Amino acid sequence: MNDNLVEAKSLSISYGAKRAVDDVSFNIPKGRVVGLLGHNGAGKSTLMRAMVGLAQGTGGLTVLGLDPCKDRVQLLQNACYIPDVAILPRWARVEELISMMSGLNPNFSAERARQLLKRTSVGLRDKVKTLSKGMMVQAHLALTAAIDARLMILDEPTLGLDVLSRKAFYEMLIDEWCDGERSVLISTHQVEEIESLLSDVLMLNEGKLVLSISLEDMDRRFVALSHDSAVADAMSAAHPLLRYRTGPGPAGNAAIFDGAPPEHVMALGQRVRPNLVDLFVALTRKPELDRTQF
Amino acid sequence: MNNLIPLMRREWLQHRFVWAMLLLVPLGLAVMLLSFGQIEMGEAMAERPPEDVAAVMGSMTIVITAAICFLLVWITSVFMTSGLARRDHGDRSVEFWLSLPTGHAESYAAPLLVHLLLAPAVALVVGLAGGYALSLLVVSRFLSLADWLSLPWGHIVAATLAVAARVVAGLPLATLWLSPLILLAVLCNALFKRWGLPVLVVGLGLGGVVLKYVFGQPLLSQALARLGSEAATALVGASQTAPTGDRPSALGTLKALPGWAAHDFGEALSAAASPAMLGAVAVAAALFAALVYWRRQGAGMTG
Numbered sequence: 049m050n051d052n053l054v055e056a057k058s059l060s061i062s063y064g065a066k067r068a069v070d071d072v073s074f075n076i077p078k079g080r081v082v083g084l085l086g087h088n089g090a091g092k093s094t095l096m097r098a099m100v101g102l103a104q105g106t107g108g109l110t111v112l113g114l115d116p117c118k119d120r121v122q123l124l125q126n127a128c129y130i131p132d133v134a135i136l137p138r139w140a141r142v143e144e145l146i147s148m149m150s151g152l153n154p155n156f157s158a159e160r161a162r163q164l165l166k167r168t169s170v171g172l173r174d175k176v177k178t179l180s181k182g183m184m185v186q187a188h189l190a191l192t193a194a195i196d197a198r199l200m201i202l203d204e205p206t207l208g209l210d211v212l213s214r215k216a217f218y219e220m221l222i223d224e225w226c227d228g229e230r231s232v233l234i235s236t237h238q239v240e241e242i243e244s245l246l247s248d249v250l251m252l253n254e255g256k257l258v259l260s261i262s263l264e265d266m267d268r269r270f271v272a273l274s275h276d277s278a279v280a281d282a283m284s285a286a287h288p289l290l291r292y293r294t295g296p297g298p299a300g301n302a303a304i305f306d307g308a309p310p311e312h313v314m315a316l317g318q319r320v321r322p323n324l325v326d327l328f329v330a331l332t333r334k335p336e337l338d339r340t341q342f
Numbered sequence: 343m344n345n346l347i348p349l350m351r352r353e354w355l356q357h358r359f360v361w362a363m364l365l366l367v368p369l370g371l372a373v374m375l376l377s378f379g380q381i382e383m384g385e386a387m388a389e390r391p392p393e394d395v396a397a398v399m400g401s402m403t404i405v406i407t408a409a410i411c412f413l414l415v416w417i418t419s420v421f422m423t424s425g426l427a428r429r430d431h432g433d434r435s436v437e438f439w440l441s442l443p444t445g446h447a448e449s450y451a452a453p454l455l456v457h458l459l460l461a462p463a464v465a466l467v468v469g470l471a472g473g474y475a476l477s478l479l480v481v482s483r484f485l486s487l488a489d490w491l492s493l494p495w496g497h498i499v500a501a502t503l504a505v506a507a508r509v510v511a512g513l514p515l516a517t518l519w520l521s522p523l524i525l526l527a528v529l530c531n532a533l534f535k536r537w538g539l540p541v542l543v544v545g546l547g548l549g550g551v552v553l554k555y556v557f558g559q560p561l562l563s564q565a566l567a568r569l570g571s572e573a574a575t576a577l578v579g580a581s582q583t584a585p586t587g588d589r590p591s592a593l594g595t596l597k598a599l600p601g602w603a604a605h606d607f608g609e610a611l612s613a614a615a616s617p618a619m620l621g622a623v624a625v626a627a628a629l630f631a632a633l634v635y636w637r638r639q640g641a642g643m644t645g
Contacts, residue, residue: 102440104639117638121345124443131437137356138433144355151348152442177433188438 051077053199053231054099054111061094061105068094069105070255078198079228081221081245084235085328086252092235093132095252096203099233100129112198125155127199128192132207132235135184138177142170142187149191161194167216181208189217193225200225202234206241214238218245243324253332270327271305273317286313290330294320304330345444349452350460357422361461364414369472372407376479383484390592396481396489397498397592403480404473404502411469412509416462423457423524424539426450427532427633446637450528450630458517458524463510470506494593501599508578508603515576515614519569521626529629532636569622572613580609 054076061069069091076082086092097103099111101120109116114123136145142165149156165172168186176184185208192200200221206214222245226232236242249266251259261269275283277298283291288303304322308314383395390398422429427450430436439449481490517524530545531538550563585595585602613619 100441121443121445124441129441131441133434133437135434136438137430137435139356148348148352148355149442151351152345152444 057108059107132203143172164190272322275317353456407473408469415465419457424527497596504600504603519573525629
């Protein structure tokens with residue numbers, strides 16, 4: 049049996065002449081927490097919208113074994129989605145939204161939504177227009193997490209949330225929502241906050257998928273060497289993906305290599321775990337911006 | 343289409359205050375004016391027998407109140423419907439609605455059903471009930487409470503219910519006649535945002551004039567006039583005859599109204615069984631499909 053919840057094959061999506069997603073292929077198996085990283089305009093939101101049938105492209109895309117455009121309604125009963133502009137209708141009360149979602153989605157649990165909302169400062173009788181941006185996001189996250197879905201697609205879900213609320217949401221997501229069968233695809237610019245939660249990462253750069261890898265494989269494949277500035281030239285000569293600063297002082301330098309560098313280069317530094325942010329910068333930086341020059 | 347009921351409930355939750363105000367404000371104003379204002383009877387009424395005057399006053403109060411409530415809600419609903427495609431853009435909740443498992447067609451069908459059929463029909467019923475209450479005020483102030491109590495209630499209720507049923511039954515037909523214009527307005531608003539209605543009015547007006555006076559072809563203006571008149575007669579007056587009964591008295595008219603209403607609806611149905619109606623429905627279906635396509639393309643979010 050196919051364990052992939054999402055399968056994309058040579059998927060391309062264009063807006064007029066602009067190609068937002070360019071020939072992308074990847075799979076998301078069940079039980080994974082996948083980070084979707086990319087610069088602004090890299091195509092993350094477009095890719096996520098395509099996964100829930102809100103953007104059409106060429107190539108192949110199946111989500112939960114369904115065609116997102118043709119079977120959008122059926123798909124959204126089993127896949128919940130928070131768009132990047134997560135704004136609830138201002139005229140509604142929170143309890144009315146719960147009641148409406150109960151009617152619209154058979155997999156939505158009103159009881160679960162109320163439980164999750166109890167952990168926040170949002171009241172059931174509150175009108176959305178009286179909520180702060182952070183409270184509105186909390187309400188939206190609670191409503192979405194109350195759907196008994198197999199796939200959760202979150203596009204910048206914690207935008208506007210304070211650090212405590214973000215932490216609480218991610219803890220709930222991993223401890224309560226993820227059960228080994230469900231998968232989450234999450235896009236955020238706060239990469240450091242979610243790095244420890246991720247099992248896989250997809251990196252988009254100007255619509256192209258530059259990396260699709262599990263975190264375990266990432267650790268094996270990419271080598272980061274912490275080194276002294278005195279050996280910087282030798283490191284540069286080995287053509288790392290990126291050289292960057294890790295801290296103050298002459299010892300605060302590092303270089304990332306795709307694959308193990310030669311032994312004599314390895315001897316010049318100390319192997320450290322490659323940081324997702326630095327790897328992201330290494331793989332998506334623009335060639336015209338030479339960030340190897342400190 | 344299991345989502346139709348929850349989506350229709352959304353309309354109730356979102357617009358119940360507006361509808362309540364549309365009904366309660368005129369009714370409240372009527373109560374105030376009738377309680378404290380001056381009521382004068384015309385000469386024609388003064389010449390009638392007192393029981394006839396009471397019957398005319400009572401039944402006219404009911405009919406006028408119901409008509410005002412119905413028209414207020416219907417016209418407001420048609421206007422509100424024209425902004426249907428972009429209504430969730432104002433508070434930017436369009437993304438939330440698109441993330442729910444509802445089909446594009448049913449997301450349009452439910453509000454259209456509620457605004458164009460259900461809300462006006464309910465407004466008519468509320469207006470009818472308000473009319474009965476107001477008739478007490480009118481008749482008892484002008485005549486007496488005893489006159490109101492001794493009204494021919496059997497005939498009045500039968501007649502007003504028959505006319506109300508006639509209007510409610512004609513409402514879907516009127517909506518079908520007007521559907522090309524209504525859906526064109528929705529599509530124009532979808533495509534041109536706030537310029538949608540001006541574009542529609544100028545386009546149709548200018549198009550009609552140019553076709554008529556430059557090309558000698560009055561097709562567009564004739565079609566628009568036909569849609570309007572057919573919609574009006576679909577609601578009431580399709581038979582072009584007055585429900586006077588055998589005697590031109592209030593009681594005679596009341597007795598004749600149920601039969602007249604049934605006949606009038608039959609005439610409206612006959613008028614609907616025409617190529618013009620088929621054309622209107624075909625155009626409306628095409629416009630509805632265009633709206634669904636627009637929503638499916640995600641234009642709602644980016645536009």
